[in-house]
Amino acid sequence: MTAFTPPALSRRSLIGSATLLAMPMHALAAPARAPRVDPRTAFALIAGGVPASLVIDAGTDSAVRHVATNFALDLGRVSGTRPALIDGGTAELRGPAVIIGVLGDSAIIDGLVAAGKIAAGDIKGEWEAFRQIVVDNPLPGVARALVIVGSDRRGAVFGTYDVSERIGVSPWHWFADVPVQRQRDVLIPAGSRRDQPKVRYRGFFINDEDPCLSGWAKKAFGGVTSAMYVHVFELLLRMKGNYLWPAMWGKAFADDDPKSMVLADAMGVVMGNSHHEPMLRAQEEWHRHKDQGVTGGAWDYTRNGDNLRKFWRGGIERMMAKGRGRQYDSLVTVGMRGDGDEAMAEGTATGLLERIVSDQRKIIADVTGKPPAETPQVWALYKEVQDYYDHGMKVPDDVTLLFSDDNWGQIRRLPDPAVAPRSGGYGVYYHFDYVGGPRNYKWVNTNQIEKIWQQMDLAYQRGARAIWIVNVGDIKPMEYPLGFFLAQAWNPEAMTPAMLADYPRVWASATFGAAEGKAIGEMITAYSQYAARRKPELIDQDSFAIGGITPEGLDGGQFGTMVAEWDALETRMTAVRATLRPDQRDAYYQIIEFPVSAMANLYRLYYSTAWNRALGASNDPRANYFADQVEASFRRDGELTRRYHTINGGKWDGMMAQVHMSYVSWNDPTQQTMPSIMRIGADTPEAERRRQPKFVSSQPADGGVLMIEAPAFSRARDGKGLRWTTIPHLGHDAGAVLALPQGRGASVAGDGICLEYDVVVHKAGPATLTLHLAPTLDTSGHGGSRIGVSLNDGAVQALQLQLEASGGAQDTPGKKRWADAVCDNLVQLSATLGSVGAGRHTIKLWRLDDNIVVQKLVLSTSASPPPVARSVASAVHSAPSG
CATH class of the missing domain: 2.60.120.1620 (Jelly Rolls)
Structure with missing residues (x-):
């Protein structure tokens, strides 16, 4: 029998557990030894392969309906049998049940409160809080139930997905093909558990998404449409995130497919726009529909203010299009940057930007019919915009100030502890991916969770607690750091150094099973450290030193040591792969095998190039051996990518199409190009004998x-x-x-x-x-x-x-x-x-x-x-x- 495992860190946790099934990332770490479950008082979520029924109120919020539907699918994935989803009527309900609803908006749950069956007053009025409660005799014919009650609709969503993850459904079950292991019996211990986030808005930004995500989405869904976004929204919510900046390169979220905006709100996702797309208008929209007489022309407030105000007004009117005075759940970006994500003006035009924000807030108030402070807003202090803040620009207190990192993982500015708190608070915009100087980095994950933790813990300690949002590029291959970022955002105080150290094992156990959790956790840690030393786009044959040519042989030097580390890691990766079930291999390839092998291969390619050129310069025929290695590594790079694009029936075709070799400037090369090599003379038997290299160890230091x-x-x-x-x-x-x-x-x-x-x-x-x-x-x-x-x-x-x-x-x-x-x-x-x-x-x-x-x-x-x-x-x- 498998038991539901409560988080080790919750002060009000459900009591007891028999076996760790899958520890949610937001729980951070499993207890060293789980207490036994008493089946007499526990709730049988699944018994003998049969799951409990699910119950929601008739007319419940669409976000609750979405999560209940997905939870039914999750129970089916775990048990093999999809449970009944009862919408409203409970007269015929018999047997164990899971009841999902929102406090104050669910007749069933409010009835249980009134009858004294559950106590949920401590979450009333809270932001995204939930309580999970095992209740005896909640309804006629129901001897025992699990009640998931949210303080609001997202609280109910997170409380439900929390259970999904605990019974072994990874947030990445679709987006990385992480399999779900079947269980015939799952018990939830008696008791009650409460949780809620510490950071208000938590999410990610899809950016720099050409050619990978865009090309993939076009093949899979006909474009970046609602058919794609339904999976993105689900992924975000399963990781207990609530906030999204949508893809933007040549795209307009609400204009490309109007159903995307409707679906986001229906599922409970708060939509925003990037740092340079104010008033819920995509920058791409400005260059479209010019025949309507509003868009186009100069993106210049001093010369084209009337058209810009009309354009921005359209974004707020669209936010209100939900009807009956209601608005789509949104966080409005205010301010302005230049067209094409560049500076708005030479110098720091503080007065102009203050006037722009004031005019934007007038539009918000006019369209919504409410004071502007009642519509959440954010001002992103990105790049040169931070100069306006540093020069004393003021925005209303209710606007959240969103600080940024330097695009490379170092936060630039945080709240001054001496300044009075703002009602809008502060946040951080962070990067896992970037297009710009010194060089683009978009290909594979190069982010250490230890670095993420250090910077974001600093942000939290300094009061940046309103928004955490991260640029994830194409989403894939950022599975590991994105999961960590959102886990830390949910509860930064719980992510202690000890929990940080244990996170890789917990994550690997939840994703691939406890048997290999320690080994895979150590591998992803080593991979992240090696990859973070230098972005792959910044590596070439001159990046690291080779020891040189000695009479005894070739001294690999620093470069050789690093290649040996990658070789050893790839060997470990291959050994663990052999122990996995066949249904785990696709996920393993995406999250572990491809990045490890691709980076190891890239290091070997440039290491061989370095030796080819060093030996070729002295007319040494051993250069030919390394020329062969360069060609073989270049071929292998293409083979690894092609394999990625064919796994799981070609589900991810196009997702790894990023060019990542032979940069000559900050921007992407137009195509993948092998480094140039040289060959020395003809391959005679004597030359063949001489071309085989012999490596020797580096010489010891001089003791100084x-x-x-x-x-x-x-x-x-x-x-x-x-x-x-x-x-x-x-x-x-x-x-x-x-x-x-x-x-x-x-x-x-x-x-x-x-x-x-x-x-x-x-x-x-x-x-x-x-x-x-x-x-x-x-x-x-x-x-x-x-x-x-x-x-x-x-x-x-x-x-x-x-x-x-x-x-x-x-x-x-x-x-x-x-x-x-x-x-x-x-x-x-x-x-x-x-x-x-x-x-x-x-x-x-x-x-x-x-x-x-x-x-x-x-x-x-x-x-x-x-x-x-x-x-x-x-x-x-x-x-x-x-």
Whole structure:
């Protein structure tokens, strides 16, 4: 018998469980040992392969009806038998039942409250809260029921999908073909459980979706239509998200297929538009329907304000088209950027933008017939728009201010703790995918959940709690980081470092089964770390150093070490694949096998190219061996993509069509091109013998360089409520260290918050200490973030991390440093420590400012510390954004 497992972290959890079936991502981690279920008091959701009946009120909200229908399908997937869905009448109901409804809007549930059968007063009036309650004798003929009651319609939706995930239906059951394992018996323990989100609006932005999602959707659904969006909406809601920015490249959500907008509202999804599409109008609409006399012309408020106001009014009128004074569930973007997702004007036209927002709010008030504050609005402080905020532009207090990252995962600005709270609050727009400088990155997932956690935890601690939205590109292949992002958004406080560390295992167990959960969790962690070191679009034959040609053989150097890591990971991936059921193989290919093999193959391709060119330059026939390897790797890249497009009967044909090799600027090449290679002479027997390479190990260092992983500190000295915490795997190597909780103000060395590293120096000399840090930005706008360093009892030196985020031209040293840092996913700060003798010493790091993430310390008494990867940021110039 399989039992429903409550979350380990809920204070009011359902009581008891027998076996972990599938732990929802929002539960974060399973209990170490689940208590036994008492079948005498538990609710039999499925008994002997027969599921309980489902009950909703006649005339219930459409979102509740949608989720009840999908829950019936889910029970059928688990049990093999689809249950009855009873709409209203309960007179003939017999046996166990699941009752789904909204408090105050369900006659059945309100009757149970009035009769004292359930207590749900603690969710009344709350945002998206739900309570799941096992109830005895709720209705005539029903001995026991599970009641899922929402404070509002989405509360009921999330409470229901929460059960679906717990009984083994992954949110990705359709969008990644994650199979559902059959169960004959599923028990829900007696008791009650309450939950609700901590972040108000949580969702994602489909962007940069050409050629992949667009091409796939055209083949599968005839375009990006409501037939596609029904799956997107379901995915979002199953992950307990509620907010969507729709696809926008040449598309107009409400104009391409008007049924999409209707369906979103019917399912309970809050629709918005991207940072540069105000007033619920897609930018593409401005260039359509020019014969109607409203759209077209200059996207310029000073010259074409009348037409723009008419255009925007149309967006708000469409929002109100639901009828009877009701509006489609929407979050209205206000403000304005330039046409084509560029800056609106040279400089910072604060007065103009304030007038635009004021005029937009007048339109909102006029069309809705209500004060503008009663319609939720957001102002996205993206790219240059943040300059308006920094220069003091004011918008009404009810408008949510949406801060952004730098398009590469570093949040640029967060609320000032000294400023009074806003009724509209604050949010964050984050990126997993991007089109723009220093280079596009769109092909595969390159996002570490550890980095996501660090930045979004910082945002939450600093008060950005109204909106979390992430640019996911084509949705696929972002399954893993997207699930994590929305899990953290549901309850950031529960996503502790311990829960973060256990998340990969929990996620893998829920997706592929507990037997391989640990192994697959470790693989996705390793993959994410390796892929995040440098985006694949930024890799070529010159990205990493090969050791060179020696009399003993070829020294693979840093590049060879990285290729060996990918080779080992691919071997592990293949071994685990052999243990899976056949019905798990498609999901495994999409989420694990393809990204691992494709990235490993890409590294081998460029590594072979590096050796081909190095050997060819000296007329060494061994270059031919590597030429063969380049050609084989290039062929394999195409084979992996073709296989992706044919799995599950070609369901995902087109989804991996992104060009990802041989970039020469920030933008995509027009086609996939193999790196150029050279061949040396004819393949004679002697040449064939000489062309076989022999690899040798790298030479040891000269003893003048000590490398210390940041988590390997000797002592941690905490203070002022701050504690040093290791985040395993964050960054390039073992992990990183930072002071928690985040969001606190500055410290001074006198506070004594420091890490100490005991070291033995073998080679005396002038010492340089170099810190390897994860790239971060000063979210307060004070010019940089500081960390202190000292040696032994020497004076503390303050090192300042000062990066100037930009997706445009490198016209300042700060922008150049930023571009190098995001390309390398690493930034270095160095301090000169004077002459150091051989023997024992103690290095100290001092917490001065927040948002400093230390990965490694390098103490050098040689001429210079070891180099890091070459930066290829020189291709930066002005580019559109996403």
